[in-house]
Every structure is written in structure tokens, then in C-alpha cells.
Amino acid sequence: DAGVIQSPRHEVTEMGQEVTLRxxxxxxxxxxxxxxxxxxxxxxxxxxxxxxxxxxDSGMPEDxxxxxxxxxxxxxxxxxxxxxxxxxxxxxxxxLGTSDSDTQYFGPGxxxxxx
Amino acid sequence: GNSVxxxxxxVTLSEEAFLTINCTYTATGYPSLFWYVxxxxxxxxxxxxxxxxxxxxxxxxxxxTYRKETTSxxxxxxxxxxxxxxxxxxxxxDPRFGNEKLTFGTGTRLTIIP
Numbered sequence: 001d002a003g004v005i006q007s008p009r010h011e012v013t014e015m016g017q018e019v020t021l022r023x024x025x026x027x028x029x030x031x032x033x034x035x036x037x038x039x040x041x042x043x044x045x046x047x048x049x050x051x052x053x054x055x056x057d058s059g060m061p062e063d064x065x066x067x068x069x070x071x072x073x074x075x076x077x078x079x080x081x082x083x084x085x086x087x088x089x090x091x092x093x094x095x096l097g098t099s100d101s102d103t104q105y106f107g108p109g110x111x112x113x114x115x
Numbered sequence: 116g117n118s119v120x121x122x123x124x125x126v127t128l129s130e131e132a133f134l135t136i137n138c139t140y141t142a143t144g145y146p147s148l149f150w151y152v153x154x155x156x157x158x159x160x161x162x163x164x165x166x167x168x169x170x171x172x173x174x175x176x177x178x179x180t181y182r183k184e185t186t187s188x189x190x191x192x193x194x195x196x197x198x199x200x201x202x203x204x205x206x207x208x209d210p211r212f213g214n215e216k217l218t219f220g221t222g223t224r225l226t227i228i229p
Contacts, residue, residue, distance in 0.1 A: 004158070031215050042219070042220075042221045042222060043159075043204065043219045043222070045216070045217075048215070048216065050215070056216065091158050091159070093158075093159075095215055103149075103161055103164065104159075104161070104217060105161075106158030106159040106160065107158050108156075108157055108158050109157075109158050
């Protein structure tokens with residue numbers, strides 16, 4: 001399997017612009033997670049889905065952030081409008097919905113820079 | 116709520132030294148415990164895990180034992196290599212959410228000098 005795929009790997013944008021990050025989970029995995037990693041705050045869970053349905057979005061910082069999972073093989077995280085404090089590495093992860101559901105497989109991340 | 120406390124970094128060791136990275140946790144119920152590793156420019160990878168008290172997880176020469184009495188899951192390796200340089204994260208699952216949701220520690224950066 002190719003693992004979790006994220007795109008783009010790097011994104012540089014200007015404040016106020018819309019940013020869309022994309023994720024393809026491992027085929028057959030039922031759970032998908034979006035994390036944000038910064039030096040100041042470490043690794044934060046933003047939202048996660050089970051079978052395409054959002055389960056917990058309590059980590060989404062504010063209304064400027066939204067996430068969707070239209071099907072089992074694709075998810076997006078959108079920031080509109082973006083701000084410099086959104087600069088971070090965003091990770092997508094997926095896991096099986098079985099007794100091994102607690103093992104998460106991470107993508108390589110998207111490094112976002114908002115100028 | 117659930118939380119994970121990790122040894123503050125960074126940690127710098129010479130090659131072939133003995134490694135310990137401390138991890139303690141606070142949790143409701145009986146979580147599973149994990150160590151993830153992040154190499155430069157990459158996502159996190161599962162290194163090892165333990166699902167119940169007294170279990171020992173092991174992989175690539177690393178070991179950690181689930182100690183319920185001390186609420187700890189310390190990571191150890193007998194002889195580190197330069198290739199072990201990475202950031203190490205301790206984590207626990209949350210049984211209130213069916214174990215799929217993980218709480219991570221802040222990470223410990225390890226640098227091995229030849």
C-alpha cells in the first residue's frame with residue numbers, strides 16, 4: 001500500500017487567501033484524523049472522522065477551519081481566510097476500525113506558511 | 116482528562132549509549148500506550164505499543180513496559196545509533212472513544228553523536 005498521501009507537501013500563501021489541504025487515507029481504513037504540529041503547541045488533534053462522518057471536531061481552532069470527507073478515499077481541510085498564526089505542519093492519519101483501530105498511520109504532512 | 120507527560124528534551128547521547136526517555140500518564144479506564152517516532156521531514160510512525168498492564172512493547176531494539184502502578188511507559192534502548200536521531204512521542208488511547216483517539220505528549224528530541 002502507498003500509505004497515507006497528502007498534498008501539497010508545501011504551501012506558501014498570503015494572509016487572507018483560502019488554503020485547501022488534501023488527504024487520501026490507506027484503503028480500507030475507517031478512521032481519518034487531521035492534526036496540526038507547531039513548535040509552541042506541539043501536536044494537536046483538529047478533527048477526526050469515522051466512515052466519513054465527523055466524530056469530534058472540538059480541536060478545530062475556529063470557524064475559519066473546516067474539514068470534509070466526501071468519500072472513503074478523500075478528505076480536505078480548508079482554511080478561509082488564512083492567517084500567519086495558521087503556519088504549521090498539518091498531518092493526516094488513518095486507522096482501521098477493528099481491534100487495531102488505535103494504531104494510526106500518518107502521512108508525510110503539509111508544511112503551510114502564511115505570510 | 117487524559118494526559119501524557121514526557122521527559123523534557125532535547126536529549127543528546129553518544130553512539131552506543133543507553134537511552135531512557137521517561138513517560139508518565141493520567142487516564143480514565145485502561146488505555147493502550149504507544150511510542151511514536153518522527154524522523155526529520157516525515158510523519159509520525161508507530162514504534163511500539165502495549166495494550167494492558169505489564170505488557171512489554173518492543174521494536175528495533177527499543178522497549179517499553181506498561182506499568183500501571185507507576186502510570187509509566189518509559190522508552191529504553193541498550194545501545195543507540197546515529198540513525199535513532201528523531202523526535203519520540205509517547206501517547207495513550209482514550210477508551211471513552213473506543214480507543215481510536217490518541218493523546219500525545221509534547222515529544223522528546225533525541226540526537227545521537229557519532
